[in-house]
Amino acid sequence: MSQSDVEQMKRPLRRDARESRDKLIAAARAEFADHGVDASLEKIARGAGVAIGTLYRHFPTRMDLLIAALEPRLQEFVEGADTAMQMDDPWAAFVAYLDNLFAVQAGDRGFNDFLSRRFPGNAETEHIHDVMCQQIEDVLTRAQEAGKARPDITRADIVNLIWSNGRIIDATSTKAPTAWRRQLHLMLDAYRAERAHAIPEPPMTDEQLYDAMVHLSKAK
Amino acid sequence: MSQSDVEQMKRPLRRDARESRDKLIAAARAEFADHGVDASLEKIARGAGVAIGTLYRHFPTRMDLLIAALEPRLQEFVEGADTAMQMDDPWAAFVAYLDNLFAVQAGDRGFNDFLSRRFPGNAETEHIHDVMCQQIEDVLTRAQEAGKARPDITRADIVNLIWSNGRIIDATSTKAPTAWRRQLHLMLDAYRAERAHAIPEPPMTDEQLYDAMVHLSKAK
């Protein structure tokens, strides 16, 4: 149940409040998309033509605003993910899942950051990450069971790829906006069962993975 | 010719100045290694037990201090790179070059950041990057001509890998400090010539690559 649902149950917002809220979300979408999840909240308020106090009235924490701002991106991702997972061919499903994920990631720095980080206090975002993790597990296992993906990789390797992709997007989004796709397809060659060579390093455990994502979300 | 050479030609530093300089470099090494090239200069001065004005007296710009701080890391890298490039087997040389580079990268966040960024104003760092770029070109071409590395990859792809690796290191250095090696070996599987699949995206041009590295060095 999202925050807006809760609010609607309480009482409809006053007209000016509704407008402020909408303007804030619009400004936040633009700002997070351009500058990532650490974008300045004061700048977002300015962009919305609203005072900083109003921003905090509507969104007491950065995460509240971020979740509202990322909603369409999440929607977009979920649709593409569902389509991919319904594909008959396991390898095609695996490829389509990643391509969809990365395409959304490439279009929004906020979403890009969001993918690499976990916010332990926040049940809503934790749930999103858990679901994604499970989907990756499913789509990967299916490709492995069909003999298409090498059996020695785990979801931790896919998360590595998500991090990698995020960094490439950060670097290239302005000057070579589709460059990430090249790296993805190179990596797909690495994932193929028929080309596999032994890897001299075990995959990360789930705990290491989780800690790493929390680590990325900490202020440096 | 490095800055310290220039200074030695002018006149020996006063004893207290020499000490301040040494303490600053030591503190900078620790701080850059832990927090990357954007570490706080005031914190470095505090760590050195010296006033902020003294820091600026010795190192007028952040880059001056960074270069002094990274010197041992560069040394370390150069030695490993030379060893790798002298190997007889072209594929082994390619692998050894990357493994050395990434191992150094994994040990120092400052060096890690430094690798991904270019600073157009600074002749010294530009030169380092140019040399590295040429080495990558050499070692890759040699592996390709020996038929070991697929012919359709370029140095831009290796730079992508450096960025990727950097991000993985950022995420994992505290909890899974050798995790990066797994991703490297997966990627090596992707680079192998045998049974390579076509990549539906051209490599970045040199200009795109350069711009991307400058972009990463800009304040977000």
Added chain:
DNA sequence: GCTTAACCGGAGGGGTGCCTCAGTTTATTC
């Protein structure tokens, strides 16, 4: 139109960081 709860604005306190400069201290030289 009056009331009032809801809403808004924005000053202000607290924090961090960059960088400068005037006043003080100190190593060195004679």
Added chain:
DNA sequence: GAATAAACTGAGGCACCCCTCCGGTTAAGC
């Protein structure tokens, strides 16, 4: 041991950013 250039200090100006609080404003319901 005095003279002096070199070096050091740290307060202070500037620019951000986060978040709170309270006086003023306004939409909505009667």
